[in-house]
Amino acid sequence: MAATSRKLRQVLIFFVLLGFCLEGVAEPRRYSVVEETESRSFVTNLVNDLGLGPRELSRRGARVISRGNKLHLHLDLETGDLFLNEKLDREDLCGHSEPCVLRFQVMLNSPLDIFQAELQVIDINDHSPVFPDKDIVLKISEGSLPGITFPLKNAQDMDVGRNSIDNYLISSNSYFHVLTRKSSDGRKYPQLVLDKALDREEQAELRLVLTAQDGGSPPRSGTAEVYIEVVDINDNVPQFEQLVYRAQIPEDSPLGFLIVAVSATDKDMGSNGEISYSLFQASDEISKTFSVHARTGEIRLKNQLDFEKAQSYEVNVEAKDTGSFSGKCTLLVQVLDVNDHAPEVTMSALISFIPENANKTMVAVFSVSDLDSGENGKTICTIQDDLPFFLKSSVENFYTLLTEKPLDRESRDEYNITITVSDMGTPRLKTEHNITVQVSDVNDNAPAFSQTSYTLLVPENNSPGLHIGTVSATDTDSGTNAQITYSLLPPQEGDQDPQLALASLLSIHADSGQLVDLGGAGTLSQSYHYEVCLMGDSGTSEFKFLKPILPNFQGHSLPEV
Ligand SMILES: *[C@@H]1O[C@H](CO)[C@@H](O)[C@H](O)[C@H]1NC(C)=O
Numbered sequence: 001m002a003a004t005s006r007k008l009r010q011v012l013i014f015f016v017l018l019g020f021c022l023e024g025v026a027e028p029r030r031y032s033v034v035e036e037t038e039s040r041s042f043v044t045n046l047v048n049d050l051g052l053g054p055r056e057l058s059r060r061g062a063r064v065i066s067r068g069n070k071l072h073l074h075l076d077l078e079t080g081d082l083f084l085n086e087k088l089d090r091e092d093l094c095g096h097s098e099p100c101v102l103r104f105q106v107m108l109n110s111p112l113d114i115f116q117a118e119l120q121v122i123d124i125n126d127h128s129p130v131f132p133d134k135d136i137v138l139k140i141s142e143g144s145l146p147g148i149t150f151p152l153k154n155a156q157d158m159d160v161g162r163n164s165i166d167n168y169l170i171s172s173n174s175y176f177h178v179l180t181r182k183s184s185d186g187r188k189y190p191q192l193v194l195d196k197a198l199d200r201e202e203q204a205e206l207r208l209v210l211t212a213q214d215g216g217s218p219p220r221s222g223t224a225e226v227y228i229e230v231v232d233i234n235d236n237v238p239q240f241e242q243l244v245y246r247a248q249i250p251e252d253s254p255l256g257f258l259i260v261a262v263s264a265t266d267k268d269m270g271s272n273g274e275i276s277y278s279l280f281q282a283s284d285e286i287s288k289t290f291s292v293h294a295r296t297g298e299i300r301l302k303n304q305l306d307f308e309k310a311q312s313y314e315v316n317v318e319a320k321d322t323g324s325f326s327g328k329c330t331l332l333v334q335v336l337d338v339n340d341h342a343p344e345v346t347m348s349a350l351i352s353f354i355p356e357n358a359n360k361t362m363v364a365v366f367s368v369s370d371l372d373s374g375e376n377g378k379t380i381c382t383i384q385d386d387l388p389f390f391l392k393s394s395v396e397n398f399y400t401l402l403t404e405k406p407l408d409r410e411s412r413d414e415y416n417i418t419i420t421v422s423d424m425g426t427p428r429l430k431t432e433h434n435i436t437v438q439v440s441d442v443n444d445n446a447p448a449f450s451q452t453s454y455t456l457l458v459p460e461n462n463s464p465g466l467h468i469g470t471v472s473a474t475d476t477d478s479g480t481n482a483q484i485t486y487s488l489l490p491p492q493e494g495d496q497d498p499q500l501a502l503a504s505l506l507s508i509h510a511d512s513g514q515l516v517d518l519g520g521a522g523t524l525s526q527s528y529h530y531e532v533c534l535m536g537d538s539g540t541s542e543f544k545f546l547k548p549i550l551p552n553f554q555g556h557s558l559p560e561v
């Protein structure tokens with residue numbers, strides 16, 4: 001019964017309460033505070049708000065109740081002033097939900113009254129936008145077309161409403177601008193837009209500052225660094241440092257000789273910028289003579305040069321990157337003459353036998369040549385200067401070798417003539433050509449007896465055929481010109497006793513010069529002198545052999561021969 005009446009009373013109280021504060025239940029009293037205001041900040045005066053009498057609050061034991069007692073409010077029971085008991089952080093209380101409304105009740109006893117109330121915590125801009133990643137890395141191909149967009153990660157702001165992120169800005173640059181976009185959940189995110197084509201070769205990277213700004217007053221902002229790496233595409237042609245290279249190389253340069261190293265660069269990077277060198281449109285002759293190293297660009301000699309064959313070369317070199325781009329240059333090679341050819345002597349005519357006693361006789365005709373050019377090909381021709389010969393130059397490069405004076409075989413019958421031809425190059429090259437000239441004999445020398453007179457003794461009454469002596473003569477000529485024949489001179493008219501004709505007393509052997517008594521000489525009681533005639537050489541000259549011999553001894557003797 002008691003329980004029933006109490007229950008009834010409670011229902012009544014409820015209805016009284018309902019009747020008393022019907023408006024209040026339907027329409028809670030609304031208050032607001034700005035977050036982060038100091039504790040003890042004034043919220044409202046409940047005495048005025050609830051239309052209570054003075055001290056009613058304390059009399060009726062008024063209490064402020066919030067769910068979970070989260071809300072720390074302090075009610076001054078004397079004055080009815082409601083204060084914050086602590087600083088409120090909207091973000092802590094409500095996070096991102098807005099509005100941030102905290103419900104509380106004011107409860108009065110006797111009779112029981114419960115007033116519903118709401119405290120709205122109003123956001124202030126106490127948080128700055130923050131990017132979760134402070135560094136944003138983007139790789140963008142330099143081939144990207146203007147207008148292309150790149151979404152970027154948004155920043156976060158704990159504040160809500162207009163205090164949350166409002167827009168994004170990017171540091172000033174000529175390639176990008178940033179748009180502020182709104183995602184389906186209402187959050188704003190930045191989008192990078194390419195305004196102008198990138199060029200890695202001009203600028204390989206960009207560092208931009210992305211700023212997120214909220215709509216607070218004053219606004220707060222947060223930044224992140226956007227690092228943009230421009231990704232290479234093969235958009236550059238290899239370029240040679242020089243379009244024309246020049247080199248002068250001596251024709252005797254060894255094989256493998258480094259002529260020049262050409263060099264090209266490609267602004268692209270990595271494999272797009274890798275260059276390989278090769279000869280370009282090379283003739284057989286060029287590719288046989290020169291080689292180019294694909295990687296280093298070194299151009300080397302592959303074959304021996306010959307100035308006499310080619311004085312210059314034009315070598316075209318190509319530099320190719322891994323794509324299809326290529327650049328070209330030209331190497332002009334000038335071959336320098338080296339004195340690598342000795343002069344040559346070509347005999348046109350050579351007379352090996354020169355007659356003696358002849359005036360200016362031609363000995364030889366020859367020509368001189370040198371394959372080198374310039375000074376290297378100029379020649380000088382000489383012979384020994386102690387020889388009776390001289391050189392006369394006739395038409396270009398032709399020389400005649402002549403005797404300077406009549407030669408005498410008997411003093412020298414052979415000459416070794418060295419024709420020396422040297423060129424004017426450095427070093428001097430010379431050629432020797434030896435010729436031997438024989439002087440042929442002319443019968444220009446008379447035979448001569450070894451003594452001007454001979455005295456021969458003949459015993460008297462000797463038998464005929466006795467060999468009584470030998471006379472001897474020589475001839476300096478040679479060959480038949482030197483063959484000597486001996487004979488006696490015929491007696492001179494009126495000169496001698498006819499009975500003593502020499503021919504009847506003596507005979508001479510034509511070849512050996514032996515004198516033989518014919519049997520008469522020994523009978524002579526007196527000595528006589530005779531002239532003996534000798535046929536010298538080949539009978540061309542005749543010489544008196546003896547002057548008359550004085551009869552200077554007693555007894556029989558042969559007239560001296
Ligand atoms: C050599 O020349 C001289 C003078 O020029 C001349 O008298 C002589 O007859 C010449 N001899 C010969 C063999 O020609």
Ligand SMILES: *[C@@H]1O[C@H](CO)[C@@H](O)[C@H](O)[C@H]1NC(C)=O
Nearest residue numbers: 412413414415416417434436
């Ligand atoms: C000439 O040369 C030959 C061979 O070299 C040599 O036998 C000869 O003696 C030389 N004659 C003279 C006159 O020098």
Ligand SMILES: *[C@@H]1O[C@H](CO)[C@@H](O)[C@H](O)[C@H]1NC(C)=O
Nearest residue numbers: 416417418431432433434435
């Ligand atoms: C020519 O003769 C000279 C002197 O006799 C000698 O020294 C030289 O070697 C010879 N030259 C030739 C090519 O025979």
